Amino acid sequence: IGCGTMQLGLERSYPRYLAVAHPRDLATGLRRFFSASERDVPLPADADAEAFGEAKLLEAAAEGDHDSREAVERMLEGLQTKLVKDDAEAVLVQHGVDVVDIAFCIDLTASMTAYWPKVKKAIVAIARALQNHELLGQHSDSSQEAGDVPSFTRTVRFGVSCFRDVGEEHGPQLHFAAGNGTHVDADALEKFLECNDMTCSGGGDIPEDVVGGMRRCFATLFNPAERSPTTARVMLVFSDGPQHGLVAKAGVRDDHAAGVKGEPAATAAKSLMEALADGNVFTLMAGIRPSLTRRFFDQLEAVTPVVQGIKPLRTCDELFSDAAARDQFHFIFVIDRSGSMGTDTSDGGYRLEGVRRAASAFVARRAQQQGQVGEQDLASVIQYNGDAEIICEGAALASATVPQAIASIKIDGHTCFANALRAAETLVNRTAADRIPVVLFMSDGCDGGDAHFPIVRNMCRGSREVRFYAVLAYECDEGCTRVMKKLAAESRTGNSFCLAKDTGELVAKFVAIAADAKPIDEVAAAVGEE
Structure with missing residues (x-):
């Protein structure tokens, strides 16, 4: 077993070896080591995103749509580090159970009308790819020999929180656990997106209350009193506009340039990212119109605290192809x-x-x-x-x-x-x-x-x-x-x-x-x- 990021040369001396970048990766590495079907084949590096981008997993979910499939691959790469390399992986070995809560925080203002069909398709594709993959979806390894490692179940649960602009009625929400106590899987998520009123409306100016929408998602879906202990908590934010008050220069209409409800935008953004980090929530911001969101994403990243050596935030500027993102x-x-x-x-x-x-x-x-x-x-x-x-x-x-x-x-x-x-x-x-x-x-x-x-x-x-x-x-x-x-x-x-x-x-x-x-x-x- 070698630990470190340098080249250790283990493959030159050992037919079976395990190399990990950090001690926190040992649990995942050991599980893979003992469950590998071919004993003399080196394990793939954890940083290899190929498994997350396999076309065979995504083609059906994206219904052959090339742009949506590429969007899914980019989104999954953004989640990879959090879902595979996490300090709480030890829970897997100790208790034989692992839960991942993934919340989709969705902008439903009027400007999203043109993008919503593809966003909805991408959300379903992401959910199915995460749920079905052997590392992330529900899984029980019956091929292991007794005494290797405990069998385990990894459950991926999905939630939805929609938002509109300041003072407007927000869209519907879907909690990780349904009313009967069952977990919300990809099928339930797709049904929710199709059956509920997901009309894009409201807004009017260019910026949106993205921070307010993320706060609502965090407070209601990730409320400690309403969730089971989880090893990973992820919020995926889909929006095509920057936050009110975080537009740096004149020339853009902003009806709440001084901040929302008397709170300066920079203060609100900082408190939000600190709360998400304290709640062990990894955030992925998906920019649908990168020309409008890129600077806002940079501002969020600047106020995101470092947790265990990394910032629990990743941004994706081009959710779809250039043609889809272009005005x-x-x-x-x-x-x-x-x-x-x-x-x-x-x-x-x-x-x-x-x-x-x-x-x-x-x-x-x-x-x-x-x-x-x-x-x-x-x-x-x-x-x-x-x-x-x-x-x-x-x-x-x-x-x-x-x-x-x-x-x-x-x-x-x-x-x-x-x-x-x-x-x-x-x-x-x-x-x-x-x-x-x-x-x-x-x-x-x-x-x-x-x-x-x-x-x-x-x-x-x-x-x-x-x-x-x-x-x-x-x-x-x-x-x-x-x-x-x-x-x-x-x-x-x-x-x-x-x-x-x-x-x-x-x-x-x-x-x-x-x-x-x-x-x-x-x-x-x-x-x-x-």
Whole structure:
């Protein structure tokens, strides 16, 4: 028996040997040593994750979905150290029983709508792989000779705790032991996820009360008075947003930036991670939109205490493939075609021609910024004067349809913002749940009424994420500037008022919106990602 992390060279001298990295691994190592079916074959290293990623265990559970299968493999690798190398493994040898409690803490806010089907599939796949594997699932080794080691049973129990945002009704919970005292296995977990109301709703701003959701999960599922002694306690957190108050820079809407219920976010996060560590809970944070969660995960890791030489926290930035984690957008161009748009400009053209140039530059910048990813963006075009008309809806941004629609706009009439914004709201409501609507509202003047302000407010402050930019070009008098600034303020999108005095500035503003972190990858600028 060799103990240590260095190369001991045991294989050169001994046909049978046991090498472990730490004394706490002896129990697991001895059990494997005496139960190995081929006596002269060296034991696999405990750090080898191959057994946890075997496709044969995951293919059926993931129903052939490649992205979900890879997600399961990454998640299981995150659990490996805790479930195989744990100080409490000695309980196995002493008592012949071993229990693992695994709680799934799930964000059910509206922004999770597009991701929930895959998250649900991954949860079931994770549960089945853990339950069925010979090291983690229920197991009784009848092949052992008498006197080798005690036979044992390892029971994996599952629980669920769903959360929504501050002040909203949380989702359902599933405790590790059912009402009749039986353990919740993978079958019971799958039935719970299918039969209960798991509707994604609420939220409204980008951050969520993730810390509050984790606290609720810990307090109710891992309550010492309601659980049996366990050798491993694991919380898997699925969320697509950062915690309120932990968004480092301006530009991201956060309705609770000062903290939740008067408690500063940093203080809440620190107390949570200390409580989880004290409760011997290993935490795995699964980032569904890594652009929004990566910095938050770093902040959690920074305040997680070290326990027995390790931090009981692991983060997984890419739960699914890049395509699943990437933000997709529906850009809605709302273009003024009133008579003033025919006014000549200093560069020898006219105002509507300048808008066409700006839109063309927008498309080119998106393609440059995202490469082939830009093909996933959709665009719609609304032309308006006293009335409003949708002349292009849901076309690929990189296609010829969008510039053709803008080229077809004819100049005529006066200006009415309300009708144009109602048309924009219609397109926002038609936008698929897996896309973020981005409205670019452009005018060279203003509307003296007040009906347009509540339209923007209602459009942008609902349950889904909507971004709005008010672009004022050419006519930059004080009255028009005040109206467009107020429209931008109603949207609550950060830095969303744009002022362009000529065509050159208009092109630059459109390019800046296309390249800016907010409409492409909000967190890059919002939380200072390196």
